[in-house]
Structures are given as structure tokens and as C-alpha cells.
Amino acid sequence: MEKTIVSSVNNGFNPVFVLFFFCLCSLSSAAILDDPMECSRGERLAITLAKDSINRNSNRSTTGKLEVDIFELLRDSEYEMGETMCQIMSKGVVAVLGPSASPASNSIISNICGEKEVPYVKVAPEDILKVQFPRFTTLDLRPTNTDISLAVAGLLTFFNGTTACLICAQADCEYSLLNLEQLLRQFLISKETLSVRMLDDSQDPTPLLKEIRDDKTATIIVDANATMSHIILERASELGMLSVYYTYIFTSLEFSLLRLDDVADQRVNIVGFSVFNKTHPFFQDFVLSLNRSWQENCDHAPFAGTPLSSALLFDAVYAVVAAVQELNRSQNVGATQLSCKSSKIWEHGTSLMNYLRMVELEGLTGHIEFNSKGQRSNYALRIMQNSKDGLRQIGLWHSEDGLSMEKKLPSINVTDTLFNTTLTITTILENPYVMLRQNHQELEGNDRYEGFCVDMLKELADILKFKYRIRLVADGLYGVPGANGTWTGMVGELISRKADLAVAGLTITAEREKVIDFSKPFMTLGISIMYRVHLGRRPGYFSFLDPFSPGVWLFMLLAYLAVSCVLFLVARLTPYEWYNPHPCLKGRCNLLINQYSLGNSFWFPVGGFMQQGSTIAPRALSTRCVSGVWWAFTLIIISSYTANLAAFLTVQRMEVPIESVDDLADQTAIEYGTMHGGSTMTFFQNSRYQTYQRMWNFMHSKQPSVFVKSTEEGIARVLNSNYAYLLESTMNEYYRQRNCNLTQIGGLLDTKGYGIGMPLGEWRMTDGRPGK
Numbered sequence: 209m210e211k212t213i214v215s216s217v218n219n220g221f222n223p224v225f226v227l228f229f230f231c232l233c234s235l236s237s238a239a240i241l242d243d244p245m246e247c248s249r250g251e252r253l254a255i256t257l258a259k260d261s262i263n264r265n266s267n268r269s270t271t272g273k274l275e276v277d278i279f280e281l282l283r284d285s286e287y288e289m290g291e292t293m294c295q296i297m298s299k300g301v302v303a304v305l306g307p308s309a310s311p312a313s314n315s316i317i318s319n320i321c322g323e324k325e326v327p328y329v330k331v332a333p334e335d336i337l338k339v340q341f342p343r344f345t346t347l348d349l350r351p352t353n354t355d356i357s358l359a360v361a362g363l364l365t366f367f368n369g370t371t372a373c374l375i376c377a378q379a380d381c382e383y384s385l386l387n388l389e390q391l392l393r394q395f396l397i398s399k400e401t402l403s404v405r406m407l408d409d410s411q412d413p414t415p416l417l418k419e420i421r422d423d424k425t426a427t428i429i430v431d432a433n434a435t436m437s438h439i440i441l442e443r444a445s446e447l448g449m450l451s452v453y454y455t456y457i458f459t460s461l462e463f464s465l466l467r468l469d470d471v472a473d474q475r476v477n478i479v480g481f482s483v484f485n486k487t488h489p490f491f492q493d494f495v496l497s498l499n500r501s502w503q504e505n506c507d508h509a510p511f512a513g514t515p516l517s518s519a520l521l522f523d524a525v526y527a528v529v530a531a532v533q534e535l536n537r538s539q540n541v542g543a544t545q546l547s548c549k550s551s552k553i554w555e556h557g558t559s560l561m562n563y564l565r566m567v568e569l570e571g572l573t574g575h576i577e578f579n580s581k582g583q584r585s586n587y588a589l590r591i592m593q594n595s596k597d598g599l600r601q602i603g604l605w606h607s608e609d610g611l612s613m614e615k616k617l618p619s620i621n622v623t624d625t626l627f628n629t630t631l632t633i634t635t636i637l638e639n640p641y642v643m644l645r646q647n648h649q650e651l652e653g654n655d656r657y658e659g660f661c662v663d664m665l666k667e668l669a670d671i672l673k674f675k676y677r678i679r680l681v682a683d684g685l686y687g688v689p690g691a692n693g694t695w696t697g698m699v700g701e702l703i704s705r706k707a708d709l710a711v712a713g714l715t716i717t718a719e720r721e722k723v724i725d726f727s728k729p730f731m732t733l734g735i736s737i738m739y740r741v742h743l744g745r746r747p748g749y750f751s752f753l754d755p756f757s758p759g760v761w762l763f764m765l766l767a768y769l770a771v772s773c774v775l776f777l778v779a780r781l782t783p784y785e786w787y788n789p790h791p792c793l794k795g796r797c798n799l800l801i802n803q804y805s806l807g808n809s810f811w812f813p814v815g816g817f818m819q820q821g822s823t824i825a826p827r828a829l830s831t832r833c834v835s836g837v838w839w840a841f842t843l844i845i846i847s848s849y850t851a852n853l854a855a856f857l858t859v860q861r862m863e864v865p866i867e868s869v870d871d872l873a874d875q876t877a878i879e880y881g882t883m884h885g886g887s888t889m890t891f892f893q894n895s896r897y898q899t900y901q902r903m904w905n906f907m908h909s910k911q912p913s914v915f916v917k918s919t920e921e922g923i924a925r926v927l928n929s930n931y932a933y934l935l936e937s938t939m940n941e942y943y944r945q946r947n948c949n950l951t952q953i954g955g956l957l958d959t960k961g962y963g964i965g966m967p968l969g970e971w972r973m974t975d976g977r978p979g980k
């Protein structure tokens with residue numbers, strides 16, 4: 209993983225040094241210092257600095273003068289390296305400090321040093337092919353890949369990432385994959401998913417990043433050298449993947465060399481490792497000398513910070529000197545000239561190696577100590593995160609104690625992160641949420657729109673201090689999942705991150721919640737039925753007859769006739785209705801008359817019916833009974849007529865053929881439908897409730913389609929045909945207020961809320977970091 213400075217075999221221009229040094233008393237060595245690369249990594253400079261400071265301070269009585277011979281490697285070739293090693297051995301050295309790259313040369317150096325028992329301090333990354341029996345004489349100064357894997361695994365756990373993706377730059381891959389064991393083990397235990405993507409020969413990370421974006425993986429581990437890491441960040445920036453949603457973990461130990469300022473702002477969480485001890489007394493000197501050397505030799509500094517390999521070489525020199533000094537206390541160490549042709553070995557080699565393993569010192573790269581395998585131990589990787597003021601340490605991974613993060617991670621201030629950013633808002637024209645102004649042709653940009661959501665957005669932007677650009681969704685849909693799993697509409701735009709927010713009458717549904725985030729609902733509503741007001745007949749001349757059906761009227765007429773006839777007959781038959789109107793008149797005593805003549809018999813019930821009475825009063829019990837029955841009848845009839853008439857006149861306008869969603873579902877005369885590709889449609893599509901399922905089957909199979917493109921179209925259809933439109937209650941209310949020919953039928957079918965849509969994870973702030 210830390211193969212950051214690996215130069216590929218054919219990369220001839222990478223200066224590679226083999227350095228060795230003599231603790232000498234008599235021999236003076238020739239240091240070959242010509243460096244074809246003017247802007248080097250400063251490895252030679254580091255060695256010279258270390259050598260000078262050691263020679264200046266060392267106790268002449270116990271140590272000889274330190275000399276370092278520098279050999280230059282122009283090619284990473286095993287054969288040439290073999291030759292060089294023979295030359296080096298024949299000069300007599302106490303240790304060899306290896307090249308910082310060149311895997312082939314490294315293995316030859318390791319073998320020859322092992323053969324001759326000359327300690328070899330390696331600063332290169334671990335071998336691609338793991339040496340099965342590592343040479344006893346090799347010391348690894350770089351932190352091992354296993355350690356870095358452990359640190360990355362710890363970080364992943366800390367960031368609570370359930371899915372992560374590892375991007376692996378080609379040259380490093382097969383080898384770093386070997387070291388994924390730790391990572392994979394960690395993930396297998398916690399049932400999280402780790403995908404590994406390798407950069408192909410084209411070295412273009414764009415397709416790979418797109419895949420990651422589509423996978424909605426939020427944690428990206430980048431295993432590449434500083435150069436490649438920077439390219440990956442640049443491409444990610446182009447793809448809009450440098451946002452709060454993502455966490456990048458760089459395994460390169462040269463994290464400080466990444467010019468983060470060029471590509472990323474503090475909104476994105478970028479984490480990396482550093483081993484440098486910036487408080488080390490030599491660190492400032494070292495940085496200044498490097499800077500000076502670059503200023504003299506280069507147009508611009510080739511690195512933004514200190515290359516790791518030069519610091520490691522600096523420490524290597526100190527480590528070897530410390531060991532030799534220790535050893536010289538007990539035995540007089542002297543370098544021996546060795547020949548490739550003889551089998552002679554260096555007699556002090558094994559002892560020196562043992563002392564080297566016991567070395568403990570504070571170097572530029574932190575505490576230096578080795579374990580029995582010759583690898584670094586008891587050291588710390590500092591965990592750095594980008595922030596507003598450059599890199600900041602947020603934790604420490606210690607090889608023994610593991611990860612310890614700072615208690616209080618500075619939270620990202622939402623206001624700060626949004627300040628002066630322009631967000632793309634996707635929305636859809638929908639009354640009353642987003643509407644075009646009347647004079648929108650003369651206006652530009654956001655001014656063209658008005659409505660509830662536009663006002664709300666304005667307020668939001670004022671509070672959070674961001675700028676925004678309103679863009680109408682390209683396909684004019686809210687968003688439903690397609691057959692192939694891609695989403696349409698605003699939801700789709702949020703998923704592909706074409707937009708930062710969706711501010712519209714976007715319904716919060718469980719399905720959408722899986723692919724995007726929603727704010728708290730800013731409006732609660734439900735699905736309702738819109739139907740036109742039933743156009744009743746206008747009151748005509750005979751509307752007063754409406755309360756009773758014609759049958760009732762007819763039977764009333766018959767009853768009247770019957771009662772009149774019965775009355776006439778009964779009055780005729782009964783003696784008590786016959787009387788003398790003038791009993792005192794002589795000669796007329798026998799004159800008897802009956803007031804129930806045929807005419808009066810017909811008149812009397814009319815008077816009763818109209819509640820007016822008449823001058824005719826029944827005298828006999830029989831006629832009184834008939835009259836009483838008739839009056840009782842008229843009482844009931846008139847009462848119910850009066851009541852019916854009042855109700856009839858008021859209810860007439862509200863009368864509708866359907867009264868609830870069940871009525872609607874039970875009939876087929878009235879068509880009904882929803883907006884195409886909206887949440888209402890999805891509601892019916894996915895409903896398990898029988899009535900709604902039946903309604904969905906009706907809507908789905910109906911030809912021509914009962915789905916409409918817009919609410920306006922739906923309303924027009926309601927007004928102009930026998931059609932009921934299912935829409936959200938707020939919109940129903942809005943349109944009902946504007947057109948009294950529209951009415952709502954029944955209550956709400958469900959309850960839900962409108963929310964602001966956001967790409968998954970991007971805005972959800974727990975403690976300032978995207979949470980899961």
C-alpha cells in the first residue's frame with residue numbers, strides 16, 4: 209500500500225540510489241553524487257544532512273568519521289545491480305541503504321547482503337512477491353502494508369461505513385491485494401461490503417469513479433501513489449463526487465504531498481496518514497534545505513511537502529550509526545572488503561544486525577524500533593483530515609494500541625460549507641408550488657418562477673446563505689423507478705447528482721427514501737378525489753313538484769277523488785246530514801237539505817288539504833270520521849312536502865353520483881385516473897388494499913389511458929368529461945378555490961408529507977459528518 213514512490217521498471221528517469229556507508233578510520237570512500245535529476249526527492253540531501261550532523265556531534269574517541277558513498281542507479285535491472293553490489297562489497301561497508309523504489313534491484317540487494325551478512329536497511333515498499341524467508345539482514349523502515357490495512361480498517365469502522373470501495377492503482381494492485389486480508393477480514397466479520405476496483409492500463413479513473421457513484425458507495429479507499437491519488441481526486445471533482453457525502457481514505461503515506469487545495473474544499477471528508485514528526489529538531493532544517501535546494505534547481509517545487517523516502521533515508525543513517533556505536537562498545541567494528549567471488553562473509557554482520565534490531569530512537573518519521581522480523585514497531589500513524597486551514601490531525605493509529613480518534617471531531621458547520629456555493633435545484637412546474645410568472649419571458653434565471661416552493665427556497669437560502677439556480681426537471685416527471693432499476697424525474701436527477709436539491713411538491717415515500725434523502729415534511733396531505741360538481745337541472749316552472757315523484761302526486765289525486773266521492777256518498781246516506789235550514793218557516797217544515805252536494809264534496813277536501821278549512825262543517829259522525837282521516841293524511845303529506853322542498857332546493861347543487869372512493873371503485877361509468885409517473889400512481893400500483901388494487905387494475909388497463917401528463921390536463925378532463933381525478937389534497941384544495949365547478953369527494957385515502965429531496969447521505973448531518 210505504501211508503494212508510493214515505486215518507479216516502474218521502465219521508468220528510467222526516476223533517480224534511484226544505492227547508498228552505503230563506511231564507518232572508517234583509514235578508508236576514505238568516494239561518494240558519487242551526480243544527480244541527473246535536478247528536482248530530486250531530496251534523498252541525497254537527506255543523507256548529507258544526516259552525515260554532517262553526525263560527524264559534527266559524534267564523539268571522536270568512540271566513532272570514526274562517517275562516510276557515505278552514493279551510487280546511482282539508472283535502471284532497475286537485476287543484472288546491473290548485481291555488478292554494482294560486487295563493487296560495493298569490494299569496498300567494504302557496514303550497511304547498505306536501499307533504493308526507495310526499484311523492486312528488482314531491491315531483491316538483488318537483499319539477496320547479496322544476506323549472502324555476505326551485511327545489514328541492509330530498506331526504505332522501499334514491501335516486495336511485490338513476498339519473500340518467503342525474509343533475509344535476516346534486511347530491516348524495513350517503512351510501515352508495513354499490514355499495519356496500514358489495520359489502520360484503514362479501524363478508520364472504516366470509526367466512520368460507520370457499511371459499504372466501501374477500494375480503488376487500486378494498477379502497479380500496486382496484485383501486491384496490495386495480498387494485504388487486503390486484514391481489511392476483508394474486518395468487513396466479513398461486520399457483514400459490510402467492500403468492493404475492489406482496479407485501475408486499468410489506460411490509467412483513467414473516470415469510468416471507475418462513475419461506477420462507484422452509481423453504486424452509491426460513500427467511502428472510497430484510494431490505494432495509489434501521491435500522483436495518482438491527485439488525479440483521482442481531480443476526476444472525482446469533475447464528476448461532482450467531492451461533496452459531504454463522500455469520505456476518501458488515502459493509504460499513501462505521502463498524504464501531505466497531495467495538493468488538496470487545488471481540488472477539494474473542506475466540505476469533503478478526506479483522510480490520510482502521516483508518519484512525520486514535525487517537532488523533531490531536524491525537521492525544520494530538513495524542510496528548509498529541501499526548499500532551498502528546490503528553489504535553486506527547479507522552476508517550482510516538485511513536491512508540496514516532504515517526500516517520505518528522503519526522511520526515511522535520513523532516519524536510516526541515524527539508525528545504522530546508533531547500532532554501530534553500540535556495537536563498537538564491545539568489539540572494534542571494522543568494515544571488511546568482500547569479494548563476490550569468495551564465500552567470505554562479514555564477521556560483524558550478525559552482531560550489527562542484532563544491535564540494529566535493538567535500536568530505539570526518535571526519527572523524522574516518528575519513533576524507530578524494530579520487531580524480530582525487522583519491521584517497524586511501536587510507532588504511530590497520524591490520521592490527518594483536510595480542513596479549512598490545511599491538514600489537521602484527527603487521530604492516531606498506534607501499532608500496539610490501535611486507533612484512537614479525537615473525542616470531539618470538529619463538526620462541519622453547514623452554514624460555512626454552504627456559504628458562497630451555488631446549488632442546482634431541480635423542480636417541476638406545478639401550481640401552486642412552482643409557477644411561471646406572467647411576464648416570465650422578460651425575466652431571467654430564478655426570477656421567472658414564483659410559488660410556494662420558490663418562496664420557501666428563498667427563505668432557506670437566506671438562512672443558510674447559499675445561492676441557487678432553479679432548473680426544471682428534464683423529463684418533467686417526479687420520479688418512479690423504471691423496469692431496469694433507474695429512476696426517472698427529479699429523483700433520478702438527485703441520484704445521478706445532476707441536482708443538489710429537489711424543491712417541489714415531492715412526496716415522501718418509503719420507496720424514494722431508499723434512494724434519496726428527504727427533509728422533514730413541510731406540508732402534510734393525502735390523496736383525494738376531485739370531481740366536477742354535479743350539474744343539476746335549473747329550477748323550472750314546475751320545480752315545486754320535485755319533492756314528490758309523479759306517482760305520489762297521482763295517488764294523491766286519486767286519494768282526493770276517492771275521499772270526495774266517499775264523503776258525498778256517506779253524507780247522502782247518513783240522516784244526520786239532512787236538516788232543515790229554516791225550521792220556523794211555515795210550510796217548509798219538511799224541507800231538508802244536505803250541504804254535501806257534489807260540488808261541496810269536492811271542495812271540502814281541498815280546503816282541508818290546503819290547511820285552510822271551509823265553511824262546510826261535517827255534522828254526522830261518519831262524515832267527521834272521513835274528514836278526520838283526510839286531514840290526518842294531509843297533515844303528513846304537507847309536512848313531508850315542506851321538508852322535502854327545503855332539502856331539495858339546498859342539496860340540489862351538491863348532489864353527486866359518487867360519495868366515496870368505494871363508490872368510485874364499484875362503478876365503471878365514471879373514469880378515474882392519476883398523474884402519470886407521480887407518487888399517486890405509485891401509491892395505487894403498490895397498494896395491497898383490495899379496493900385500491902381494483903382501482904389500479906382499472907386504471908392500468910383502461911384504454912385510452914386515464915393517466916394525465918399534468919394536473920392541468922387532469923382538471924380539464926374532470927371539467928369536460930365524466931372523469932374523476934385522483935390527486936393530492938393540497939392541490940385539490942387549490943384548484944377547488946379557483947373553480948367552484950370542482951369538488952372533492954370523500955376523505956383522504958392516505959396521509960403523507962412533502963419534503964425537500966436530497967441526494968442520499970449528502971446533507972444528513974449527525975455530528976457534522978454524513979451519517980448512515
Ligand SMILES: *[C@@H]1O[C@H](CO)[C@@H](O)[C@H](O)[C@H]1NC(C)=O
Nearest residue numbers: 213214377378379433435436
Ligand atoms: C504513480 O503510479 C502510477 C500508476 O500506478 C505510475 O504511472 C506513476 O509513475 C507513479 N508515480 C510515481 C511518482 O511513482
Ligand SMILES: *[C@@H]1O[C@H](CO)[C@@H](O)[C@H](O)[C@H]1NC(C)=O
Nearest residue numbers: 265266267268269270271537
Ligand atoms: C566521548 O567519549 C568519552 C569516553 O566514552 C567520554 O568520556 C566523553 O564524555 C564523550 N564526549 C562526548 C562529547 O560525548
Ligand SMILES: *[C@@H]1O[C@H](CO)[C@@H](O)[C@H](O)[C@H]1NC(C)=O
Nearest residue numbers: 231233269270271272536541
Ligand atoms: C570504534 O571505537 C574505536 C575507539 O574505541 C574507534 O577508534 C573506532 O573508529 C570505532 N569504530 C567505529 C566503526 O566506530
Ligand SMILES: *[C@@H]1O[C@H](CO)[C@@H](O)[C@H](O)[C@H]1NC(C)=O
Nearest residue numbers: 366367368974975977978979
Ligand atoms: C458511528 O456510530 C456510533 C454508534 O452508532 C456513533 O457513536 C459514532 O458517533 C458514529 N461515528 C461517526 C463518525 O458517525
Ligand SMILES: *[C@@H]1O[C@H](CO)[C@@H](O)[C@H](O)[C@H]1NC(C)=O
Nearest residue numbers: 485486487488489570574575
Ligand atoms: C517528535 O520528536 C521529539 C524530539 O525527538 C520527541 O520528543 C517527540 O516525542 C516526538 N513526537 C512524536 C509524536 O513522536
Ligand SMILES: *[C@@H]1O[C@H](CO)[C@@H](O)[C@H](O)[C@H]1NC(C)=O
Nearest residue numbers: 495499500503509511512513
Ligand atoms: C519555500 O520557501 C519559499 C520562500 O522562502 C516559501 O515561500 C515557500 O512557502 C517555501 N515552501 C515550502 C514548501 O516550505
Ligand SMILES: *[C@@H]1O[C@H](CO)[C@@H](O)[C@H](O)[C@H]1NC(C)=O
Nearest residue numbers: 619620621622623624625627
Ligand atoms: C456556523 O457559522 C456561522 C457563520 O459562519 C455562525 O453564525 C454559526 O453560529 C455557526 N454554527 C455553528 C453550529 O457553529
Ligand SMILES: *[C@@H]1O[C@H](CO)[C@@H](O)[C@H](O)[C@H]1NC(C)=O
Nearest residue numbers: 626627628629630673674675
Ligand atoms: C464567492 O464566490 C465568487 C466566485 O466563486 C468569488 O468571486 C467571491 O469572492 C466569493 N465571495 C466570498 C465572500 O467568498
Ligand SMILES: *[C@@H]1O[C@H](CO)[C@@H](O)[C@H](O)[C@H]1NC(C)=O
Nearest residue numbers: 689690691692693694695696
Ligand atoms: C433504463 O430505462 C430507461 C427508460 O425506461 C432508459 O432511458 C435508460 O437508459 C435505461 N437504463 C439502463 C442502464 O438500461
Ligand SMILES: *[C@@H]1O[C@H](CO)[C@@H](O)[C@H](O)[C@H]1NC(C)=O
Nearest residue numbers: 741743927946947948949950
Ligand atoms: C362552471 O360551470 C358552468 C356551467 O357549465 C359554467 O357556466 C361556468 O363558467 C363554470 N365556472 C367556471 C369557474 O368554470
